[in-house]
Amino acid sequence: MRAVGRRLAGGLRAGDLVILAGPLGAGKTVLVQGIAAGLGVTGAVTSPTFVIARVHDDGRVPLVHVDAYRLGAVVEVEDIDLDAEIETSVTVVEWGSGLVEGLASTYLRVEIERSPEAVPGLGAGAEDCGDGGVRVVRMAGSDGEWSTRLRSLWAAAGE
Template identity: 55%
Template sequence: MRLTLQTAENTHEFGLRLAAVLRAGDLVILTGPLGAGKTALTQGIGAGLGVEGRITSPTFVIARSHRAGIAGVPLVHVDAYRLETLDELDDLDLDTDVDAAVTVVEWGAGLAERLAESHLEIAIERRADEVREVVLHGRGGDWAERLASLESPVGASA
């Protein structure tokens, strides 16, 4: 699935819509350069899941857990930018949270895939005009069906 998101707000809105197809146990791996919109997308996902607290980049703390609000699903938000090995990822003990929460890992390609049997990879590129090009790849599980159920958000084109 490919999308073009016209504004940063559209990136957040897409996160809201994506949250509707996410469930506890899902792993989402985000890639893209600094400023591409990975945290904005995660903020939208968190809002759509109904988590408590403000979602900010976990760059310095590496991982943040957000409790579920009323009837929501918890979110674990990880920034793997400074992690270099699988051992460092294991030290975070994320696998204990993966089954009970949606886990979003920024900069996780090549490291985080082993946290779950299936996962969703989202690559975000920000063009010079601030438009985001987004590519979603479901790996295993029922991702193809879930992604097909998404409607294009406002400001997006397929």
């Protein structure tokens, strides 16, 4: 997940909104750690579950990392004033589906799925595939520009 985040960071720029979806333990925060590393953030990147949002401004572009798990409505998102930072930062929101899409004119949705079937000894329906579990990552932009950016980002990496 860190490697995917690091690669994704290479194509991110100020004003980008990235919405992360996936179950608990899927690797959303680890993906953000990779994005932060790719942006050049030097400080620790931890889940902002209890503080809702953390700003990391020591990279090539500021990173706003949000955990919307405890937010129940769009009005609560408005209360934390994320739109004030959106144009000058890369904003990554865990659990943001249905809450933050209106913050920017376009956004990238990243869905992470755990695949317990791929881990020896764990059958379908297992709750936890452990650290060695396989993750499936799907990325879809809200417009065609994201498709172009993602294609060129992965093409540059030879994939």
